[in-house]
Amino acid sequence: xxxxxxxxxxxxxxxxxxxxxxxxxxxxxxxxxxxxxxxxxxxxxxxxxxxxxxxxxxxxxxxxxxxxxxxxxxxxxxxxxxxxxxxxxxxxxxxxxxxxxxxxxxxxxxxxxxxxxxxxxxxxxxxxxxxxxxxxxxxxxxxxxxxxxxxxxxxxxxxxxxxxxxxxxxxxxxxxxxxxxxxxxxxxxxxxxxxxxxxxxxxxxxxxxxxxxxxxxxxxxxxxxxxxxxxxxxxxxxxxxxxxxxxxxxxxxxxxxxxxxxxxxxxxxxxxxxxxxxxxxxxxxxxxxxxxxxxxxxxxxxxxxxxxxxxxxxxxxxxxxxxxxxxxxxxxxxxxxxxxxxxxxxxxxxxxxxxxxxxxxxxxxxxxxxxxxxxxxxxxxxxxxxxxxxxxxxxxxxxxxxxxxxxxxxxxxxxxxxxxxxxxxxxxxxxxxxxxxxxxxxxxxxxxxxxxxxxxxxxxxxxxxxxxxxxxxxxxxxxxxxxxxxxxxxxxxxxxxxxxxxxxxxxxxxxxxxxxxxxxxxxxxxxxxxxxxxxxxxxxxxxxxxxxxxxxxxxxxxxxxxxxxxxxxxxxxxxxxxxxxxxxxxxxxxxxxxxxxxxxxxxxxxxxxxxxxxxxxxxxxxxxxxxxxxxxxxxxxxxxxxxxxxxxxx
Ligand SMILES: CCCCNC(=S)N1C[C@H](O)[C@@H](O)[C@@H](O)[C@H]1CO
Numbered sequence: 001x002x003x004x005x006x007x008x009x010x011x012x013x014x015x016x017x018x019x020x021x022x023x024x025x026x027x028x029x030x031x032x033x034x035x036x037x038x039x040x041x042x043x044x045x046x047x048x049x050x051x052x053x054x055x056x057x058x059x060x061x062x063x064x065x066x067x068x069x070x071x072x073x074x075x076x077x078x079x080x081x082x083x084x085x086x087x088x089x090x091x092x093x094x095x096x097x098x099x100x101x102x103x104x105x106x107x108x109x110x111x112x113x114x115x116x117x118x119x120x121x122x123x124x125x126x127x128x129x130x131x132x133x134x135x136x137x138x139x140x141x142x143x144x145x146x147x148x149x150x151x152x153x154x155x156x157x158x159x160x161x162x163x164x165x166x167x168x169x170x171x172x173x174x175x176x177x178x179x180x181x182x183x184x185x186x187x188x189x190x191x192x193x194x195x196x197x198x199x200x201x202x203x204x205x206x207x208x209x210x211x212x213x214x215x216x217x218x219x220x221x222x223x224x225x226x227x228x229x230x231x232x233x234x235x236x237x238x239x240x241x242x243x244x245x246x247x248x249x250x251x252x253x254x255x256x257x258x259x260x261x262x263x264x265x266x267x268x269x270x271x272x273x274x275x276x277x278x279x280x281x282x283x284x285x286x287x288x289x290x291x292x293x294x295x296x297x298x299x300x301x302x303x304x305x306x307x308x309x310x311x312x313x314x315x316x317x318x319x320x321x322x323x324x325x326x327x328x329x330x331x332x333x334x335x336x337x338x339x340x341x342x343x344x345x346x347x348x349x350x351x352x353x354x355x356x357x358x359x360x361x362x363x364x365x366x367x368x369x370x371x372x373x374x375x376x377x378x379x380x381x382x383x384x385x386x387x388x389x390x391x392x393x394x395x396x397x398x399x400x401x402x403x404x405x406x407x408x409x410x411x412x413x414x415x416x417x418x419x420x421x422x423x424x425x426x427x428x429x430x431x432x433x434x435x436x437x438x439x440x441x442x443x444x445x446x447x448x449x450x451x452x453x454x455x456x457x458x459x460x461x462x463x464x465x466x467x468x469x470x471x472x473x474x475x476x477x478x479x480x481x482x483x484x485x486x487x488x489x490x491x492x493x494x495x496x497x498x499x500x501x502x503x504x505x506x507x508x509x510x511x512x513x514x515x516x517x518x519x520x521x522x523x524x525x526x527x528x529x530x531x532x533x534x535x536x537x538x539x540x541x542x543x544x545x546x547x548x549x550x551x552x553x554x555x556x557x558x559x560x561x562x563x564x565x566x567x568x569x570x571x572x573x574x575x576x577x578x579x580x581x582x583x584x585x586x587x588x589x590x591x592x593x594x595x596x597x598x599x600x601x602x603x604x605x606x607x608x609x610x611x612x613x614x615x616x617x618x619x620x621x622x623x624x625x626x627x628x629x630x631x632x633x634x635x636x637x638x639x640x641x642x643x644x645x646x647x648x649x650x
Contacts (some may be wrong), residue, residue, distance in 0.1 A: 028170045028177040028212060030231060032255035037296060039177070045257070045294065046177070047350055048075035048115055049302025052124065053103040054084050055327055056305045058096060059589045060337060061103055063362075064303050065110035067333055071347045072356035075177070076107050077115040077261070077298045079122040081130035082157055084311075087408075089134055089153070092160055104168050108175045114168075115261075115298060117180040117216075118161060120144075120154045120199075125268050125313045125323040128478035128487065129183075133408040136401075136486050143486060144188055146195040155202060162206035171210050178212040179203065180261070181230055186221025187482065196227045216261040219245045226252045235262030235300070238278055238286035246293070258293055262300035265342065266330030270321040271476075275580040275623035277330040284345045291353045299346070303337070304329035306585050309513075309570040310409035313480025314487075319454035320437060322476040324581045325572035326622055335585050335620065336551045338364035365588070366550030367618035373541050375602060375612045381536035382445055382470060385413065385508060387519045393506035399491035400507050401436075402475055407509035414471040414491050415506040418463050425460035426498040433457070434493030437476035440536055440605050444468050447535025450606060461497060469502070471495070472536050474605065476573075516601045517568035534607045542597040549593055552616040553583035556602070558609025565601045566590050577606075579624040583617060 029038050037044045049068050056064055068076060080100060086092055094100060107114050121144050122130035132153075135141055141149050168174030181199050185191075196215075203213055216233050217225035219240075226232040232252040236245050246258050265283050267276035290297050304327035312323040328335035332343035339361045350356055381388070394405050399414050428441070430451065439451040443463045450456060453476075463469070471491065479487040494501050554564060556576050564571040564584055571584050592598050600614070 048298035072350035080118040083132040129480040136403040186217040186225025191224040233259035237264035238282035258295035303333035369618040371615035372613040375539035378538040389508040402489040413508040429458040560606035582621040
């Protein structure tokens with residue numbers, strides 16, 4: 001329920017207020033004398049879990065929050081991704097799955113307090129760490145610093161968001177007990193004190209002086225991430241040395257409760273790397289040791305959810321590593337919302353320290369499996385260009401980035417024409433690793449192969465004068481952590497064919513979601529059937545759900561890589577060929593029942609199996625053993641990469 005309006009009594013009765021149990025003294029403060037929090041004056045320790053509303057369909061928020069409460073948590077922690085709510089400068093969206101206030105209300109209904117982390121940067125393996133891509137329309141902007149252009153955008157965003165949060169603050173009758181400023185700023189190279197001071201001043205000005213503001217950093221980031229006036233907290237996982245890290249924290253907060261704001265219950269996954277897990281024993285032992293110390297703890301993640309659409313972020317560890325669609329995180333509540341053995345083990349630990357709600361956890365939700373379904377070919381992507389880019393292309397001598405053509409995520413088609421005949425297979429490459437992030441190359445509509453950031457830098461092409469060279473550029477998600485420069489997307493350099501720099505480009509920003517949502521249901525006539533069904537091609541089919549049905553996991557055996565929509569909802573990326581995730585979580589509420597036909601659309605970017613079939617399984621595949629080790633080496637001169645040496649078939 002929204003915060004209660006202040007009690008209004010006839011003036012003669014106002015003295016009665018003094019008899020009430022201090023109705024207006026709702027408070028959440030740090031008690032430095034006794035190294036603890038006080039909630040309404042009583043000692044309080046939070047046992048919290050992270051759940052990101054932007055990774056869970058709104059219809060499932062109540063279910064997930066209830067399970068967190070029944071696990072013994074008294075608080076939920078979540079970020080607010082700026083780019084999820086301000087899609088264009090000055091345009092705000094707090095509706096539907098973006099209704100952050102409905103989520104706050106659901107947390108209140110579940111009897112959970114809230115720790116809110118509005119950034120402006122949030123990391124979180126989310127696209128660009130939550131910062132809007134349109135910031136990069138000023139190419140020389142210095143993100144996360146006191147750069148006036150960056151601060152102007154931050155100020156205008158927070159002047160919209162923070163006043164909306166004010167009524168939700170705990171002392172105003174809401175459930176937000178504390179708010180984090182920035183996110184692990186000490187891990188960022190800029191270390192700009194005036195930036196942090198600006199944020200702290202802005203938060204104080206817009207939220208008042210009673211709300212507890214805090215910072216979170218890894219142990220190595222405390223120096224630059226902490227700030228006078230903001231309560232300092234730390235984050236670390238089960239394998240880290242708690243005693244040493246808390247001793248370091250005490251150098252910044254000699255008194256007050258110890259707080260771990262991100263105790264890692266699992267870890268994130270990257271495409272092409274093995275699935276991450278953290279053992280139940282290690283996670284529960286670490287939690288028990290912290291609770292014994294009287295620390296307040298937030299478990300990151302308690303429920304991870306899914307990176308639907310194109311929202312995943314990426315890391316750079318020697319090379320560009322996009323985060324997978326699943327954000328299961330090996331968390332206590334699985335991606336499908338099911339309690340796991342880790343949850344029950346953690347619940348037992350919590351019950352040693354504080355009362356937990358009586359009653360059972362709900363059982364795992366019903367799962368369904370069916371198929372295989374055969375998809376029919378709708379046509380190759382190029383055949384739908386007029387619908388995908390109704391406003392037509394942008395023309396430029398050199399290729400322009402996604403940001404320059406104002407396309408935030410997904411795809412841009414780059415087109416040019418050969419001005420001379422290339423009669424022999426000739427090296428085609430993009431200097432300076434300039435494909436950000438994957439390029440699907442076609443000549444006169446015929447798929448030639450893929451170029452990939454850090455991984456594959458050259459193809460060999462030929463074609464007659466006037467031949468059309470199409471490059472579908474895929475943005476695989478912007479760097480969300482540790483990036484020392486802005487992660488621009490697209491063809492960042494003009495490609496070179498043999499000795500010729502290719503110029504005169506057409507850029508088509510593609511609105512794929514719109515096409516799938518609005519045009520395909522119109523059953524557009526079948527477009528040109530590609531000579532060989534390879535390269536970016538749309539497939540689809542319809543299917544009814546018999547009976548009640550349940551959650552399910554889409555499996556695309558033998559497909560390579562692409563995007564899936566169900567009933568117009570962008571389910572996310574699949575990359576069966578690379579793994580470790582081989583299924584996509586399909587929440588039951590996305591599916592129509594009662595005999596209505598569900599529509600599934602697949603955009604396969606590379607190659608389909610001989611039989612374009614899909615299956616719905618009753619369990620996920622998130623840890624497929626990677627059969628391939630891609631071995632690439634760049635030769636200094638031509639940046640050519642050897643072909644992938646596939647160590648074994650997959
Ligand atoms: C490999 C580098 C990952 C960087 N992220 C780290 S350390 N983390 C801290 C960060 O604050 C949080 O948002 C999450 O991103 C979390 C990992 O899940």
